[in-house]
Amino acid sequence: MTEYEFETLGPVDYLVVEFPTGEANFTGEIVAELVKLVDAGTIRVIDMMILTKDDEGTIDAMELSDSGDLGDLLRIEADLAELLAADDVANLAAAMDPGTVAGVLVYENLWAAPFAAATRRAGGQLIADGRIPIQSIIASIEADAAAEKSGE
Template identity: 30%
Template sequence: MAIGPVQLIVLGFRRPDFHGEIVAELERLRQSDTIRVIDALAVYKDAAGEIEVEHLSTLSSEEAVELGSKVGALIGLGIAGEEGLEAGAVLGAQAAANGVEVFGDEDAWDVLADIPNDTAAALLLIEHHWAVPLRDAIARAGGFRLGDGFISPVDLVAIGLVTRQEAEQLDTLLEARTTA
Protein backbone atom coordinates (compact mmCIF):
# COMPACT_ATOMS: atom_id res chain seq x y z
CA MET A 1 0.00 0.00 0.00
CA ALA A 2 1.35 3.43 -0.94
CA ILE A 3 1.53 6.00 1.79
CA GLY A 4 -0.69 9.05 1.50
CA PRO A 5 0.52 12.64 1.75
CA VAL A 6 2.19 13.21 5.12
CA GLN A 7 2.08 16.45 7.09
CA LEU A 8 3.82 17.59 10.26
CA ILE A 9 1.52 19.81 12.31
CA VAL A 10 2.98 21.70 15.27
CA LEU A 11 0.42 23.05 17.75
CA GLY A 12 1.47 25.39 20.56
CA PHE A 13 -0.06 25.55 24.03
CA ARG A 14 0.68 28.29 26.58
CA ARG A 15 -0.95 26.45 29.46
CA PRO A 16 -1.82 22.96 28.31
CA ASP A 17 -5.05 21.73 29.82
CA PHE A 18 -5.71 18.50 28.00
CA HIS A 19 -8.99 16.70 28.53
CA GLY A 20 -8.58 14.05 25.85
CA GLU A 21 -10.57 16.00 23.26
CA ILE A 22 -7.69 16.18 20.76
CA VAL A 23 -6.91 12.46 21.01
CA ALA A 24 -10.62 11.64 20.70
CA GLU A 25 -10.92 13.72 17.52
CA LEU A 26 -7.78 12.15 16.04
CA GLU A 27 -9.20 8.71 16.85
CA ARG A 28 -12.52 9.62 15.17
CA LEU A 29 -10.62 10.70 12.04
CA ARG A 30 -8.61 7.47 12.11
CA GLN A 31 -11.73 5.33 12.43
CA SER A 32 -13.27 7.07 9.41
CA ASP A 33 -10.03 6.35 7.50
CA THR A 34 -9.58 10.08 6.88
CA ILE A 35 -6.12 10.25 8.49
CA ARG A 36 -3.60 8.10 10.29
CA VAL A 37 -1.43 9.51 13.05
CA ILE A 38 2.00 8.15 12.20
CA ASP A 39 3.59 9.58 15.32
CA ALA A 40 2.95 12.24 17.94
CA LEU A 41 5.16 13.94 20.51
CA ALA A 42 4.47 16.39 23.29
CA VAL A 43 7.37 18.78 23.79
CA TYR A 44 7.54 20.88 26.95
CA LYS A 45 9.96 23.81 26.98
CA ASP A 46 10.60 25.40 30.37
CA ALA A 47 11.37 29.09 31.00
CA ALA A 48 15.09 28.43 30.44
CA GLY A 49 14.47 26.64 27.15
CA GLU A 50 15.17 23.14 28.45
CA ILE A 51 13.14 20.50 26.62
CA GLU A 52 11.23 17.50 27.91
CA VAL A 53 9.64 15.09 25.43
CA GLU A 54 6.76 12.69 25.87
CA HIS A 55 5.65 10.25 23.19
CA LEU A 56 1.92 10.43 22.47
CA SER A 57 0.15 7.91 20.35
CA THR A 58 -3.13 6.52 19.15
CA LEU A 59 -1.19 3.79 17.34
CA SER A 60 -1.66 0.12 18.04
CA SER A 61 1.35 -1.66 19.57
CA GLU A 62 2.13 -3.24 16.18
CA GLU A 63 2.01 0.15 14.39
CA ALA A 64 4.22 1.75 17.05
CA VAL A 65 6.87 -0.97 16.63
CA GLU A 66 6.69 -0.68 12.82
CA LEU A 67 6.90 3.12 12.69
CA GLY A 68 9.11 3.95 15.67
CA SER A 69 9.65 7.60 16.59
CA LYS A 70 9.33 9.26 13.18
CA VAL A 71 8.72 12.80 14.47
CA GLY A 72 11.92 12.69 16.52
CA ALA A 73 13.87 11.46 13.50
CA LEU A 74 12.27 14.05 11.22
CA ILE A 75 13.11 17.05 13.41
CA GLY A 76 16.46 15.76 14.66
CA LEU A 77 15.36 15.16 18.20
CA GLY A 78 17.53 12.40 19.64
CA ILE A 79 14.96 10.81 21.90
CA ALA A 80 17.09 7.70 22.21
CA GLY A 81 20.05 9.80 23.35
CA GLU A 82 23.46 9.41 21.74
CA GLU A 83 22.52 5.97 20.37
CA GLY A 84 19.51 7.43 18.57
CA LEU A 85 21.56 10.35 17.25
CA GLU A 86 24.19 7.98 15.82
CA ALA A 87 21.54 5.72 14.27
CA GLY A 88 19.89 8.76 12.66
CA ALA A 89 23.22 9.97 11.29
CA VAL A 90 23.94 6.55 9.75
CA LEU A 91 20.48 6.40 8.13
CA GLY A 92 20.88 9.96 6.83
CA ALA A 93 24.27 9.15 5.32
CA GLN A 94 22.85 6.03 3.66
CA ALA A 95 19.94 8.01 2.21
CA ALA A 96 22.33 10.66 0.82
CA ALA A 97 24.53 7.93 -0.69
CA ASN A 98 21.43 6.50 -2.39
CA GLY A 99 20.68 9.86 -4.00
CA VAL A 100 18.01 11.04 -1.58
CA GLU A 101 18.19 14.84 -1.38
CA VAL A 102 18.55 16.20 2.12
CA PHE A 103 17.24 19.63 3.13
CA GLY A 104 19.85 22.36 2.90
CA ASP A 105 20.21 24.90 5.70
CA GLU A 106 18.03 27.39 3.83
CA ASP A 107 15.19 24.83 3.61
CA ALA A 108 15.44 23.53 7.18
CA TRP A 109 12.62 24.11 9.65
CA ASP A 110 13.86 24.25 13.23
CA VAL A 111 10.67 23.10 14.89
CA LEU A 112 12.14 23.09 18.39
CA ALA A 113 13.44 26.67 18.05
CA ASP A 114 9.94 27.80 17.03
CA ILE A 115 8.47 26.59 20.34
CA PRO A 116 8.51 29.54 22.76
CA ASN A 117 10.02 29.07 26.20
CA ASP A 118 7.56 28.20 28.97
CA THR A 119 5.08 26.55 26.58
CA ALA A 120 4.26 23.13 25.24
CA ALA A 121 3.75 21.84 21.72
CA ALA A 122 2.09 18.81 20.21
CA LEU A 123 3.90 17.55 17.12
CA LEU A 124 1.63 15.40 14.97
CA LEU A 125 2.89 13.49 11.94
CA ILE A 126 -0.28 12.72 9.99
CA GLU A 127 -0.91 10.70 6.86
CA HIS A 128 -3.85 12.04 4.87
CA HIS A 129 -5.64 8.93 3.56
CA TRP A 130 -8.41 11.05 2.01
CA ALA A 131 -5.88 12.76 -0.28
CA VAL A 132 -4.39 9.63 -1.91
CA PRO A 133 -6.81 9.52 -4.91
CA LEU A 134 -6.42 13.29 -5.44
CA ARG A 135 -2.62 13.12 -5.21
CA ASP A 136 -2.52 10.22 -7.66
CA ALA A 137 -4.82 12.03 -10.12
CA ILE A 138 -2.59 15.12 -9.92
CA ALA A 139 0.51 13.00 -10.57
CA ARG A 140 -1.12 11.28 -13.55
CA ALA A 141 -1.89 14.72 -14.97
CA GLY A 142 1.78 15.70 -14.60
CA GLY A 143 1.18 17.96 -11.61
CA PHE A 144 3.37 18.50 -8.58
CA ARG A 145 3.23 20.40 -5.28
CA LEU A 146 4.63 23.90 -5.28
CA GLY A 147 3.59 24.76 -1.72
CA ASP A 148 0.88 24.50 0.90
CA GLY A 149 -0.16 25.98 4.21
CA PHE A 150 -3.05 26.64 6.54
CA ILE A 151 -4.83 29.96 6.06
CA SER A 152 -5.56 32.09 9.14
CA PRO A 153 -9.13 33.12 9.99
CA VAL A 154 -8.16 36.77 9.49
CA ASP A 155 -7.17 36.04 5.89
CA LEU A 156 -10.42 34.13 5.38
CA VAL A 157 -12.33 37.24 6.44
CA ALA A 158 -10.38 39.28 3.89
CA ILE A 159 -11.58 37.03 1.09
CA GLY A 160 -15.15 36.74 2.39
CA LEU A 161 -15.07 33.07 3.36
CA VAL A 162 -15.92 33.68 7.04
CA THR A 163 -17.40 36.67 8.78
CA ARG A 164 -15.45 38.99 11.02
CA GLN A 165 -17.64 37.83 13.91
CA GLU A 166 -16.72 34.17 13.26
CA ALA A 167 -13.02 35.03 13.17
CA GLU A 168 -13.33 37.11 16.36
CA GLN A 169 -15.09 34.21 18.12
CA LEU A 170 -12.19 31.92 17.24
CA ASP A 171 -9.67 34.55 18.36
CA THR A 172 -11.60 35.06 21.63
CA LEU A 173 -11.65 31.31 22.26
CA LEU A 174 -7.93 31.00 21.59
CA GLU A 175 -7.06 34.15 23.57
CA ALA A 176 -9.08 32.93 26.58
CA ARG A 177 -7.03 29.74 26.56
CA THR A 178 -3.68 31.56 26.35
CA THR A 179 -4.36 34.09 29.13
CA ALA A 180 -6.08 31.78 31.62
Protein backbone atom coordinates in the same frame (compact mmCIF):
# COMPACT_ATOMS: atom_id res chain seq x y z
CA MET B 1 6.24 1.38 4.20
CA THR B 2 5.96 -0.79 1.13
CA GLU B 3 6.50 0.42 -2.45
CA TYR B 4 2.72 0.26 -2.98
CA GLU B 5 2.12 2.46 0.08
CA PHE B 6 4.57 5.04 -1.25
CA GLU B 7 2.80 5.05 -4.62
CA THR B 8 -0.57 5.71 -2.98
CA LEU B 9 0.64 8.04 -0.22
CA GLY B 10 -1.47 11.14 0.28
CA PRO B 11 -0.24 14.58 1.31
CA VAL B 12 1.50 14.56 4.71
CA ASP B 13 1.02 17.49 7.08
CA TYR B 14 2.03 18.31 10.61
CA LEU B 15 0.51 20.35 13.41
CA VAL B 16 2.13 21.73 16.53
CA VAL B 17 -0.36 22.70 19.23
CA GLU B 18 1.07 24.67 22.15
CA PHE B 19 -0.31 24.85 25.69
CA PRO B 20 0.86 26.81 28.73
CA THR B 21 2.80 24.61 31.16
CA GLY B 22 0.45 22.75 33.48
CA GLU B 23 -2.52 23.19 31.15
CA ALA B 24 -1.73 20.54 28.54
CA ASN B 25 -4.49 17.99 28.28
CA PHE B 26 -3.80 15.57 25.43
CA THR B 27 -6.65 13.30 26.43
CA GLY B 28 -10.38 13.87 26.51
CA GLU B 29 -11.89 15.82 23.64
CA ILE B 30 -8.68 16.15 21.60
CA VAL B 31 -8.08 12.39 21.62
CA ALA B 32 -11.73 11.65 20.85
CA GLU B 33 -11.65 13.89 17.76
CA LEU B 34 -8.32 12.46 16.58
CA VAL B 35 -9.61 8.91 16.94
CA LYS B 36 -12.75 9.87 14.96
CA LEU B 37 -10.59 11.19 12.10
CA VAL B 38 -8.54 8.00 12.04
CA ASP B 39 -11.57 5.70 12.30
CA ALA B 40 -13.35 7.59 9.50
CA GLY B 41 -10.33 7.09 7.22
CA THR B 42 -9.77 10.84 6.90
CA ILE B 43 -6.20 10.74 8.21
CA ARG B 44 -3.52 8.24 9.15
CA VAL B 45 -1.28 9.21 12.05
CA ILE B 46 2.38 8.85 11.12
CA ASP B 47 4.07 10.30 14.20
CA MET B 48 3.13 12.00 17.47
CA MET B 49 5.38 13.59 20.02
CA ILE B 50 5.18 15.80 23.09
CA LEU B 51 7.64 18.70 23.38
CA THR B 52 8.33 20.77 26.47
CA LYS B 53 10.30 23.99 26.53
CA ASP B 54 11.32 25.22 29.96
CA ASP B 55 11.71 28.88 30.94
CA GLU B 56 15.39 28.81 29.91
CA GLY B 57 14.50 27.43 26.46
CA THR B 58 15.71 23.85 27.02
CA ILE B 59 13.74 21.38 24.90
CA ASP B 60 12.64 17.91 25.97
CA ALA B 61 11.03 15.61 23.38
CA MET B 62 9.02 12.58 24.40
CA GLU B 63 7.60 9.96 22.08
CA LEU B 64 3.95 9.28 22.72
CA SER B 65 4.72 5.71 23.81
CA ASP B 66 6.83 7.12 26.67
CA SER B 67 4.06 9.37 27.99
CA GLY B 68 2.24 6.87 30.20
CA ASP B 69 -1.44 5.95 29.91
CA LEU B 70 -2.42 6.31 26.26
CA GLY B 71 -6.07 5.37 26.61
CA ASP B 72 -7.75 5.53 23.20
CA LEU B 73 -4.44 6.53 21.59
CA LEU B 74 -3.02 3.05 22.22
CA ARG B 75 -4.44 1.70 18.96
CA ILE B 76 -3.15 4.67 16.96
CA GLU B 77 0.25 4.66 18.68
CA ALA B 78 0.93 1.09 17.63
CA ASP B 79 1.13 2.13 13.96
CA LEU B 80 3.44 5.12 14.37
CA ALA B 81 6.51 5.44 12.16
CA GLU B 82 8.52 7.77 14.45
CA LEU B 83 9.40 9.93 11.46
CA LEU B 84 10.63 13.03 13.27
CA ALA B 85 14.41 13.41 13.67
CA ALA B 86 16.34 15.54 16.17
CA ASP B 87 16.66 18.41 13.65
CA ASP B 88 12.90 18.34 13.09
CA VAL B 89 12.29 18.54 16.82
CA ALA B 90 14.63 21.54 17.15
CA ASN B 91 12.91 23.35 14.26
CA LEU B 92 9.43 22.70 15.63
CA ALA B 93 10.42 23.71 19.15
CA ALA B 94 11.83 27.01 17.86
CA ALA B 95 8.23 28.20 17.37
CA MET B 96 7.34 27.46 21.00
CA ASP B 97 7.33 30.02 23.78
CA PRO B 98 9.48 29.27 26.84
CA GLY B 99 7.56 27.54 29.63
CA THR B 100 5.14 25.71 27.32
CA VAL B 101 4.32 22.19 26.21
CA ALA B 102 3.25 21.19 22.70
CA GLY B 103 1.78 18.20 20.97
CA VAL B 104 3.18 17.40 17.53
CA LEU B 105 1.10 15.40 15.07
CA VAL B 106 2.35 14.21 11.67
CA TYR B 107 -0.44 12.76 9.57
CA GLU B 108 -1.30 11.60 6.07
CA ASN B 109 -4.39 13.10 4.47
CA LEU B 110 -6.04 9.86 3.37
CA TRP B 111 -8.96 11.75 1.86
CA ALA B 112 -6.56 13.27 -0.71
CA ALA B 113 -4.46 10.15 -1.39
CA PRO B 114 -6.30 9.01 -4.57
CA PHE B 115 -5.99 12.51 -6.08
CA ALA B 116 -2.31 12.76 -5.10
CA ALA B 117 -1.52 9.32 -6.57
CA ALA B 118 -3.37 10.14 -9.81
CA THR B 119 -1.45 13.41 -10.07
CA ARG B 120 1.89 11.61 -9.65
CA ARG B 121 0.92 8.95 -12.22
CA ALA B 122 0.09 11.77 -14.66
CA GLY B 123 3.58 13.22 -14.14
CA GLY B 124 2.54 16.07 -11.85
CA GLN B 125 4.18 17.07 -8.65
CA LEU B 126 3.23 19.32 -5.78
CA ILE B 127 5.35 22.46 -5.95
CA ALA B 128 3.68 24.57 -3.25
CA ASP B 129 1.14 24.24 -0.50
CA GLY B 130 0.12 26.18 2.52
CA ARG B 131 -2.47 26.73 5.16
CA ILE B 132 -4.33 29.86 6.14
CA PRO B 133 -4.54 30.08 9.95
CA ILE B 134 -8.13 30.38 11.21
CA GLN B 135 -7.14 33.49 13.18
CA SER B 136 -6.23 35.20 9.88
CA ILE B 137 -9.56 34.24 8.30
CA ILE B 138 -11.50 35.57 11.30
CA ALA B 139 -9.50 38.81 11.28
CA SER B 140 -10.16 39.28 7.56
CA ILE B 141 -13.91 38.69 7.93
CA GLU B 142 -14.07 41.06 10.91
CA ALA B 143 -12.13 43.73 8.98
CA ASP B 144 -14.53 43.39 6.02
CA ALA B 145 -17.55 43.63 8.32
CA ALA B 146 -16.11 46.73 10.02
CA ALA B 147 -15.39 48.33 6.65
CA GLU B 148 -18.96 47.66 5.44
CA LYS B 149 -20.36 49.07 8.67
CA SER B 150 -18.34 52.27 8.33
CA GLY B 151 -19.28 52.63 4.66
CA GLU B 152 -15.80 52.14 3.20
